[in-house]
Amino acid sequence: MTTHTGPHPTRRLILQGAVSVALIGLGNLPFAPVRAAANDKYPEEAFKLKNEADAIKALYGRTAEPSDKIKLDAPEIAENGGVVPISVATTLDKVTTISFFVAENPNALAASYKFPDGTIPAVANRLKMAKTSNVTAIVEADGKLYSATKEVKVTVGGCGG
Amino acid sequence: MAIRRRDFLKSSAVAAASLVLPRFARGAETAGIYDIERFGNARILHLTDTHAQLNPVYFREPSVNIGIGEMAGRPPHLVGRAFLEHFGIRPDSADAYAFTSVEFEKSAGRFGKLGGFAHLKTLIDRLRGDVGEKHAMLVDGGDLWQGTGLANIMQGRDMVEVANLLGIEAMTGHWEFTYGEQALRDNLEHFKGEFLAQNVFLTEEAAFNDALAFDKASGRVFKPSTIKELGGHRVAIIGQAFPYVPIAHPKRFTPDWTFGIREEELQKHVDALRGADKVDAVILLSHNGMDVDLKLASRVTGIDVILGGHTHDAVPQPIAVKNAGGTTLVTNAGSNGKFLAVLDLALDKGRVSDIRYHLLPVYSELLKPDLGMAELIGKLRAPHVTDWSEKIATPDRLLYRRDNFAGPVDELICTALRTELDAEIALSPGFRWGVTALPGQPLTMEDVLAETAITYPETYVQEMTGAQIKDVLEDICDNLFNADPYYQQGGDMVRAGGLSYACSPTNAIGSRISELKLANGKALSAVRHYKVAGWASVNGQQGAPVWDVVGRYLRSGRMFQERLGAGVTLKGVDGNPGIAG
Numbered sequence: 155m156t157t158h159t160g161p162h163p164t165r166r167l168i169l170q171g172a173v174s175v176a177l178i179g180l181g182n183l184p185f186a187p188v189r190a191a192a193n194d195k196y197p198e199e200a201f202k203l204k205n206e207a208d209a210i211k212a213l214y215g216r217t218a219e220p221s222d223k224i225k226l227d228a229p230e231i232a233e234n235g236g237v238v239p240i241s242v243a244t245t246l247d248k249v250t251t252i253s254f255f256v257a258e259n260p261n262a263l264a265a266s267y268k269f270p271d272g273t274i275p276a277v278a279n280r281l282k283m284a285k286t287s288n289v290t291a292i293v294e295a296d297g298k299l300y301s302a303t304k305e306v307k308v309t310v311g312g313c314g315g
Numbered sequence: 316m317a318i319r320r321r322d323f324l325k326s327s328a329v330a331a332a333s334l335v336l337p338r339f340a341r342g343a344e345t346a347g348i349y350d351i352e353r354f355g356n357a358r359i360l361h362l363t364d365t366h367a368q369l370n371p372v373y374f375r376e377p378s379v380n381i382g383i384g385e386m387a388g389r390p391p392h393l394v395g396r397a398f399l400e401h402f403g404i405r406p407d408s409a410d411a412y413a414f415t416s417v418e419f420e421k422s423a424g425r426f427g428k429l430g431g432f433a434h435l436k437t438l439i440d441r442l443r444g445d446v447g448e449k450h451a452m453l454v455d456g457g458d459l460w461q462g463t464g465l466a467n468i469m470q471g472r473d474m475v476e477v478a479n480l481l482g483i484e485a486m487t488g489h490w491e492f493t494y495g496e497q498a499l500r501d502n503l504e505h506f507k508g509e510f511l512a513q514n515v516f517l518t519e520e521a522a523f524n525d526a527l528a529f530d531k532a533s534g535r536v537f538k539p540s541t542i543k544e545l546g547g548h549r550v551a552i553i554g555q556a557f558p559y560v561p562i563a564h565p566k567r568f569t570p571d572w573t574f575g576i577r578e579e580e581l582q583k584h585v586d587a588l589r590g591a592d593k594v595d596a597v598i599l600l601s602h603n604g605m606d607v608d609l610k611l612a613s614r615v616t617g618i619d620v621i622l623g624g625h626t627h628d629a630v631p632q633p634i635a636v637k638n639a640g641g642t643t644l645v646t647n648a649g650s651n652g653k654f655l656a657v658l659d660l661a662l663d664k665g666r667v668s669d670i671r672y673h674l675l676p677v678y679s680e681l682l683k684p685d686l687g688m689a690e691l692i693g694k695l696r697a698p699h700v701t702d703w704s705e706k707i708a709t710p711d712r713l714l715y716r717r718d719n720f721a722g723p724v725d726e727l728i729c730t731a732l733r734t735e736l737d738a739e740i741a742l743s744p745g746f747r748w749g750v751t752a753l754p755g756q757p758l759t760m761e762d763v764l765a766e767t768a769i770t771y772p773e774t775y776v777q778e779m780t781g782a783q784i785k786d787v788l789e790d791i792c793d794n795l796f797n798a799d800p801y802y803q804q805g806g807d808m809v810r811a812g813g814l815s816y817a818c819s820p821t822n823a824i825g826s827r828i829s830e831l832k833l834a835n836g837k838a839l840s841a842v843r844h845y846k847v848a849g850w851a852s853v854n855g856q857q858g859a860p861v862w863d864v865v866g867r868y869l870r871s872g873r874m875f876q877e878r879l880g881a882g883v884t885l886k887g888v889d890g891n892p893g894i895a896g
Contacts, residue, residue: 229575230801233561239519286824307802309562310790310853 197266206255206262210292213253213263218292218299221246226291226302232283235308241278242302246295249275253294258287283308348681349438351445354671355661356546358451359598360439362483363624364650365455366462366490366748367474368765369692371428371679373751374651375715376629378416381885381893382606383821384798388892391605391628391647395895402631413653413676414629416895420713423753430652430677432477433684433692438655438677439481440685450546454485456624456648457557457602460502461490462748464764464862465699470498473695475505480691484508485541489557489602489625493770495568500527511554511600513539513584514577521571536572539584548595548662551588553581553618555601557625559804565771565853576607576801578615585617589665596660596667598622605647606800609636616640619667620658623647625805627717627747629654631674646672651750653677703761708869710758716749716766719795719893720808720818720883724749724766728850728861729812731868736776736858738848739833740784740814745791745807760866767850767862774850774858782841785828788816793824808883814839819886830884 200212210217221244228240242252252275253266264281275293283289283306290303382392393401395417404410412422413429443451459478460471471494478486485508491499503510516534517526529538540553558576561569581599588594596619601608604625612621616638629649636643648656659671716724725743732741749766752758779787787809794804808818817830831839839845850861858864888894 227579230799231559231562231804233573234566305802307793307797309794309804310787 197263200263200266201261203263204261206257206290209255209261209263213266214292214294214299216299218301221293221300221302224291224293224300224302226289226304228289228304228306230305231307231309235283235285237280238283238289238306238308239278239280240289240291240306241276242291242293243276244293244295244300246275246293246300248296249273249293251292251294252277253292254279254281255290255292256281256283256287257290258285259283348678349441349675351442351657351659351673352671353446354659355669356450357548357550357596357660357662358442358446358545359550359552359622359658359660360442360451360453361456361600361622361646361648361656361658362435362453362459362652363456363602363622363648363656364458364627364748365430365432365652366458366650367460367466367471368430368462368651368750369432369465369473369477369696371431371434371677372651372653373423373428373753374430374653375416375419375713375717375751376414377717377719378895379718379720379893380628381719381796381820381888381891383796383888383891386606386609386800390630390632390634391626392891392893394893397892397895404631409678410631410676413678414631419715419751420753423751426678427680429654429679431679431684432481432652433686433688434677434679434682435652435655436481436685436688437682438675442655442657443482449544452484452543452545452550452552453482454552454598454600454622455483455487455508456600456622457486457488458490458624458650458748459483459486460488461493462651462765462768464703464761464768465696467764467768467770468699469695470494471502472505475502476691476695477688479505479507480688484543485511485552485554485600487511487554487556487600487602489560490769492556492560492572493564493568495770496571509541510537511540511552512537512556513553513581514558514575515556516573516577518571518573526571533580540588542588542592542594545660546662548664549593550596550598550660550662551592551594552598552600553584553588555581555599555603557602557805558607563804563806563853565855567855568770576603576611578611581611582615582617585615589617593665595662595665596620598658601625604800604803604805605630605645606803607805608645608647609634610800612636612643612645613638615643618643619660620644620670621646622656622658624650627651629674633670633672644670644672646674648674650748700761703764704759706757706759707763707866708758708872708874709755710752710874712754714752714758716751717747718807719745720885721810725810726812727869727874728766728865729810731865732774732848732850732861733812734873735864735868736774736848738776738813738846740779740845740847741812742787742847742849743810743812744851745809747805747807758869760862763862763865763869767860767865769851771852771856772850772860772862773852773856774848774861774864775852775856776846776848776858778844779847780842780844781831781839784814784839784845784847785831785841788828788831789824792818792820792827796820796827797824811883815882815884817884817886819888821887 203209599621627650628647633644657673661669729741813834
């Protein structure tokens with residue numbers, strides 16, 4: 155299991171269920187700081203960093219600009235903080251990587267995916283969230299970095315009207 | 316409690332709100348308030364959040380319903396005199412009694428109870444008859460099946476029978492889901508109308524396991540909408556269930572289903588109805604809550620009217636919200652059967668050219684109960700009435716629940732929990748249902764059940780640190796006062812017994828709650844452990860049902876002997892018209 159390779163619905167459904175933060179650390183995802191798209195090295199340092207800005211810097215070596223061409227789909231309030239379904243699709247061209255950051259998690263970088271040429275740039279995964287946090291998706295496209303952010307609330311629940 | 320005709324005459328000047336015209340006097344007959352001038356070619360009657368109250372009730376509207384940020388000072392966050400002034404209602408009128416808490420006790424004696432399904436049946440039949448069957452339909456916004464001991468023991472089946480006789484043609488849901496999938500489906504088998512929900516989907520696991528769904532391709536569990544021909548035009552009704560069912564209630568009731576506001580799916584569905592289905596009007600039958608509906612109306616295009624519920628706001632006039640495609644009107648129709656909304660539409664090809672809206676208080680003393688419905692209600696209640704009719708206490712004060720932070724009903728429940736379960740602190744959910752009892756009115760178990768009848772009533776006692784207690788209060792407070800309505804769940808603040816605190820609604824989560832003190836005035840320590848009692852936990856609990864605990868306490872005759880201290884001190888919201896002066 156390295157990347158999401160295609161839009162085939164059955165395969166995507168299975169992948170959606172399979173990929174989670176817990177498994178990311180076990181995977182042989184081929185990324186490395188700065189030259190993510192070109193380097194096969196697992197970005198160990200980036201996954202260890204606590205702070206989101208530090209993790210982005212370690213993974214990409216630069217900052218992203220917000221883009222309305224990224225569709226970040228996440229619930230406003232999580233039904234279960236342990237498995238929060240979050241997906242990204244983008245109309246940006248030449249996408250090489252998509253990464254997910256949960257600012258308030260103990261380690262901000264949650265997952266990073268590499269996209270070979272010709273792959274539809276869409277990925278769905280489930281992230282474990284300890285508490286309410288901004289979730290940021292970063293898309294690397296044509297050598298530039300773009301981002302989208304949404305707050306996902308994790309609540310103790312109860313007390314509905 | 317004889318109703319005086321002149322009391323109603325005085326109120327008739329403001330009896331029914333219209334979007335366009337101010338209220339006018341409507342002639343000599345008091346029941347003339349239900350004579351609505353014919354308008355347009357389609358009439359939709361809307362009930363919501365009746366909470367299974369089969370018989371007429373007293374229900375005091377809130378005196379604290381604070382809105383912050385963009386929601387400050389606008390409906391539904393107006394109470395008391397600010398509400399009356401905004402909508403031009405006379406303070407001593409029947410409408411003031413129906414819509415606000417102003418002089419509630421005094422007016423309750425003058426104007427009596429509201430609602431009741433036999434009375435609603437009479438009113439609904441009349442309003443349908445006025446325009447003719449082919450021009451009218453009746454819809455229900457949910458929370459129809461829960462709120463009484465009877466509904467609880469029958470898992471909502473009583474209300475299905477009542478809904479069938481009443482002629483409800485479409486509904487959506489919230490508490491309906493808390494009976495679990497099987498009971499819900501069994502009830503829907505018997506329901507003659509349609510249950511609509513565009514925003515309930517199978518979880519991926521359930522879809523993978525081929526669970527039952529209305530539409531396997533989209534994963535929608537229920538039919539999203541229905542199209543009804545009214546006055547020769549096609550009107551689409553889309554259902555929007557409460558978006559946060561698995562968060563506000565135990566997830567075990569709906570393990571295979573996932574909810575949410577689902578704006579994008581809604582937009583696609585509206586577009587399809589307007590496009591392929593060529594409907595002339597799109598109505599959203601919503602259980603989002605009014606603040607959520609107001610935001611949704613600004614973002615989703617193509618909806619003519621949102622008929623709203625959940626937050627129990629009795630708002631006499633629709634609020635017009637502009638969006639990229641035009642204007643959407645947003646309503647909310649109160650609770651407990653107190654009100655019936657009448658939406659009259661002037662339909663043209665592909666569009667609504669004009670509307671009239673009336674939110675009619677259902678004054679039970681002005682309406683003759685329908686005999687067939689009265690008989691059905693009697694038949695449904697008969698097997699249980701005796702069990703629940705024993706008078707167990709007679710409180711010396713008004714008992715009500717609705718307010719953002721506290722109310723005598725919950726004060727009583729918290730005191731009962733603390734006393735019976737020997738706890739320092741009690742927590743009780745901020746539900747908005749539950750009826751009002753007048754001072755000196757004897758309470759029965761049926762009354763206790765009307766404040767507590769849920770499918771997860773188990774009480775608990777647990778140790779919590781002061782810091783954990785503060786976190787819980789902060790978390791729930793954010794459900795009320797998050798600046799973004801999409802992050803609110805509705806309901807009111809959790810009620811605290813044996814604990815007072817200060818609250819700054821305009822602050823951010825984590826910094827709203829301060830000055831926590833125990834009943835003895837001592838500051839709550841962040842690290843000390845406290846014995847906390849409660850009920851309605853989203854986690855499974857094993858204790859006795861809360862109604863038994865409250866019943867036991869009331870039978871002991873102690874009632875309100877222990878008064879609480881300061882309660883909740885509000886900060887930073889002086890002058891907010893969501894607080895009655």
